[in-house]
Amino acid sequence: MTRGTNPFEPPAGGLSLYIHVPFCERKCPYCAFESKVPSDSDTDLWLETLGKELEWWIKRIGTPSLHTCYIGGGTPTVINGPQWLRLSEMLDSHFRFDPDAEVTAEANPNSLKADHLLLWRDWRVNRVSIGVQSFDDAELMQLGRLHSAAQAYEAISASLASGFSVSADFMFGLPGQTFRNWARTLNQAVKSGINHVSLYQLTLEPGTPWESMPEQDLSDGYLPYRWAQWYMPRKGYNQYEIANFAKNGHASRHNINYWEEGQYLGIGPGASGYLNGWRYKNISALNEYSRLLDRGGSAIASGERLSGEKKASEAAVLALRMSKGIDRKEFSLKYGIFQERKIIEKLSRFPEDLYNISEKNISLTLKGMRVANRIWSELV
Numbered sequence: 001m002t003r004g005t006n007p008f009e010p011p012a013g014g015l016s017l018y019i020h021v022p023f024c025e026r027k028c029p030y031c032a033f034e035s036k037v038p039s040d041s042d043t044d045l046w047l048e049t050l051g052k053e054l055e056w057w058i059k060r061i062g063t064p065s066l067h068t069c070y071i072g073g074g075t076p077t078v079i080n081g082p083q084w085l086r087l088s089e090m091l092d093s094h095f096r097f098d099p100d101a102e103v104t105a106e107a108n109p110n111s112l113k114a115d116h117l118l119l120w121r122d123w124r125v126n127r128v129s130i131g132v133q134s135f136d137d138a139e140l141m142q143l144g145r146l147h148s149a150a151q152a153y154e155a156i157s158a159s160l161a162s163g164f165s166v167s168a169d170f171m172f173g174l175p176g177q178t179f180r181n182w183a184r185t186l187n188q189a190v191k192s193g194i195n196h197v198s199l200y201q202l203t204l205e206p207g208t209p210w211e212s213m214p215e216q217d218l219s220d221g222y223l224p225y226r227w228a229q230w231y232m233p234r235k236g237y238n239q240y241e242i243a244n245f246a247k248n249g250h251a252s253r254h255n256i257n258y259w260e261e262g263q264y265l266g267i268g269p270g271a272s273g274y275l276n277g278w279r280y281k282n283i284s285a286l287n288e289y290s291r292l293l294d295r296g297g298s299a300i301a302s303g304e305r306l307s308g309e310k311k312a313s314e315a316a317v318l319a320l321r322m323s324k325g326i327d328r329k330e331f332s333l334k335y336g337i338f339q340e341r342k343i344i345e346k347l348s349r350f351p352e353d354l355y356n357i358s359e360k361n362i363s364l365t366l367k368g369m370r371v372a373n374r375i376w377s378e379l380v
């Protein structure tokens with residue numbers, strides 16, 4: 001672990017908090033996220049250890065104020081009502097939430113219960129992010145999801161009726177997915193009244209059951225993505241990031257904080273954080289996570305302090321994810337004019353219709369966003 005200044009100082013200003021719930025009811029065959037099907041005692045062990053990790057951090061950084069909090073996973077709706085209540089009390093006693101803090105809970109349609117919505121509304125949650133993936137039952141079954149399109153629609157309606165800002169995730173590039181099915185899914189998404197959508201292309205991740213699926217079995221992602229870029233803004237959802245579209249006032253402040261290099265504390269097995277210029281990642285296995293914290297140690301498995309060109313390139317890649325791109329003045333003040341010129345020089349190796357360079361900003365065009373991974377490999 002390389003360190004520069006002390007990562008464990010109280011951070012200046014507030015920060016964001018990410019809580020990782022590492023459980024799912026069933027593992028989807030394409031998923032490489034840190035999660036497992038919990039045994040009876042796992043969820044209690046996780047919650048108890050989370051309390052110890054919070055104590056560990058608070059001793060070092062005090063009780064910072066939170067601009068945003070995101071409880072994600074995994075599937076946070078695997079956690080039952082009493083466990084959610086305990087979690088909310090733990091967070092209230094360790095942090096000072098800003099009065100307008102954005103607090104998001106992730107949910108899956110089949111495990112989201114009325115209890116969750118009531119409890120969240122009575123506590124601080126004001127945003128719900130639902131893993132819908134598709135409004136086509138055959139696609140949902142193929143993806144190994146446990147919910148139907150009708151259940152997804154009900155989960156969205158119930159969340160909206162409870163007064164939450166609602167986001168949903170959808171996937172394209174699935175084996176055999178037709179353009180017609182994708183268009184139908186997005187049309188249903190719009191009709192459902194959600195405030196925000198996140199669109200992801202299926203990728204074959206190492207270590208997953210679908211790892212060995214031939215790439216050619218996947219459907220081409222170009223048309224569905226480019227069509228969504230055309231369609232969603234016409235329905236009032238502005239694209240503010242490569243994968244994210246929101247109605248006015250509903251962009252995810254928590255995620256924008258990541259892309260703007262804001263500080264965040266990541267808590268839970270496998271969670272990552274960024275504090276005082278230092279990135280860290282927690283140990284992933286629940287038992288090891290619990291063993292380390294039981295002994296009074298930290299859950300951090302690895303960390304690095306980014307500096308110089310590496311930090312500038314990472315900041316550029318994060319900023320270019322967003323439609324507004326890099327603020328040239330801010331960037332050159334922070335990293336120097338030399339680093340800014342380097343970014344421009346590297347971008348200019350690509351066709352001109354993939355990026356925009358104005359006096360104030362550097363950004364990717366809609367077409368450039370589609371090939372962002374190619375651009376990142378040049379920039380970093």
Ligand code: SF4
Pocket residue numbers: 023024025026027028031032033035073074075108131
């Ligand atoms: S529900 Fe989400 S986190 Fe859980 S296995 Fe499926 S894709 Fe992964």
